[in-house]
Amino acid sequence: MPDNPVIWKEEELSPIRDKVYQYIKQAIVQGIYKSGDRIIERELADQLNVSRTPIREALFRLESQGFVKTLPRKGVVVSKLSPDEIIEIFTILSSLESLAVKLAVKKVEQAQREELSQIIVEIDTALAKPTFEQSDWKYHFEANEVIFRAAKSPRLTQMLDGLSDYIRAFVHVGYELPGRQRKAMEEHREIIKAVLNGEAEFAENLTKIHVENSKKAYMEALERE
DSSP: OOSSOOOOOOOOHHHHHHHHHHHHHHHHHTTSSOTTOBOOHHHHHHHHTSOHHHHHHHHHHHHHTTSEEEETTTEEEEOOOOHHHHHHHHHHHHHHHHHHHHHHHHHOOHHHHHHHHHHHHHHHHHHTSSSOOGGGGHHHHHHHHHHHHHHTOHHHHHHHHHTHHHHHHHHHHHTTSTTHHHHHHHHHHHHHHHHHTTOHHHHHHHHHHHHHHHHHHHHHHHHHO
């Protein structure tokens, strides 16, 4: 349970419900709530200073998305993805991200080239430091955001956005494996360089390798828990 109390004004139910949903989901994605942890409506309602109704509705929404599940005599607990589900998600990510990169090579504009070039500079700066910071995770998402935007495929971006919470959870766990964060940043740097150099097939292959390495790191990190 997060320690700091959160205070929201009693506004309309819909905005509060959405805030509660985002709060709980981010707590799960960031590892504050871990697989198997109970989420107790009463305690969470007190923590967020809201009624139990938006808590219940947010949990129902999260259960429909597979983030939590209701168990007899235990109540609502954070779900744990099965190995088959994890492999399925990474397989989908590999196909979608490699397609996005391939499209980005063909459609990237000058403004996006400049953004990607700056990300390379920032990655190099981060790699030169003796230790990484929590904020260094952002380069993973910044690079993807620019590349997905450069692909100019709204439907593809929408599908990737639908997996974004899983991606963040995977990154959080996978980066716990020693050496994985450095390796992942190096992989992103090479993907960006391939995009900037117009090497569509190379960028596509690098992306598939990156996703496969991410999958292996995630699975290995889970085995260590």
